[in-house]
Amino acid sequence: MIDNSSMIGLIRRAIPDAEVEIVDLTGTMDHFDVLVRSKAFRGVSALDRHRMVEGAVAAARADGRIHAMSIRTVILE
Numbered sequence: 001m002i003d004n005s006s007m008i009g010l011i012r013r014a015i016p017d018a019e020v021e022i023v024d025l026t027g028t029m030d031h032f033d034v035l036v037r038s039k040a041f042r043g044v045s046a047l048d049r050h051r052m053v054e055g056a057v058a059a060a061r062a063d064g065r066i067h068a069m070s071i072r073t074v075i076l077e
Helices: 004-014 046-056 058-062
Strands: 019-024 031-038 068-075
Touching: 004 019, 004 031, 004 046, 004 058, 031 046, 046 058, 046 068
Parallel strands: 031 068
Antiparallel strands: 019 031
């Protein structure tokens, strides 16, 4: 399990200007819908934007705090 503020912290460490919205999909704090908006996504493919977010939370994935996560990314102008 991981709370929203911890997950936001992980993402913002990797993507400092990130605006992050998280929805706990099951109430168990391990299945999430994540929306990340950032200027850092400019010129970056959708696949690589998702890799950036996945990389930010990799430790929480590896230790089981995050079981499932859908990611949406938006490029901020």
